[in-house]
Amino acid sequence: MSISKSTRAFLSLLLMELDLHPGQDQLLARVEPGVPVSVSALADQLSVRPSTVSKMLDRLMEKNLVERTAHSHDARRTMVMLTPAGRALRGRVATLWEKLEADLASAVAPERRENLLGSLREADELLTAKLRRLR
Template sequence: MAISKATRQFVAINLMEIGVVAGQDQLLDALDPSEPRAVCFVAQSLSVRPSTVSKMLDILERRGWCRREADETDMRRTFIRLTAEGHRMRSQVRRIWAEVNGDLARALPQNDLSVLEAALWNAERLVSGRLSRLR
């Protein structure tokens, strides 16, 4: 928990330098630059409610990072399309994540890294599964 909290705070500071608030990075990452994504799909992938995604999208849309599109066959559904500027911001977010991940990986003995990585992915799946049942 301590490593997670410190890492997230460090990432948040780096994100602020490019004008991204913590949470927006995950939303940008959940969007696919090559195709629009349904709001409900994005909400599910982030383990949040669609209304939470909609509120976050208001900010991203004002910044020109994405735009909403109505589903032509079902007007109740909304899709999100990443703009060129949003794609650029998503790339910067992923660069920051890669740098932090690289720093963390270099702090560990290389022969232990693959075992730790597998264990952490298993822990993430466990926690995400339990979280999704609660929402």
């Protein structure tokens, strides 16, 4: 829990430099450039409620990072796409994540890293599955 809390706090500070809040980086990373995605699909990918995604989208739209459009065949569905500014910021988020991951990985001896990563992936899958059942 301590590592999770510290990582989240550190990531929050790094995201502030990009004028983002925690979670907004995750949303930007899940919208592929040029590929519209539905709000419900984003909610599922992020393991949050669609209303949470809608609030995040409102804030990202204010910054001109994403845009909403109606689905081409079903006007009841809202689709999300990155704007050019969103695509550029998505790249900066990826770079930030890579640097943070490299910094964290450097704290573990190379011969122990693969085993640790496997264990962390298993824990992540378990928590993600539990979250989906609760939401």
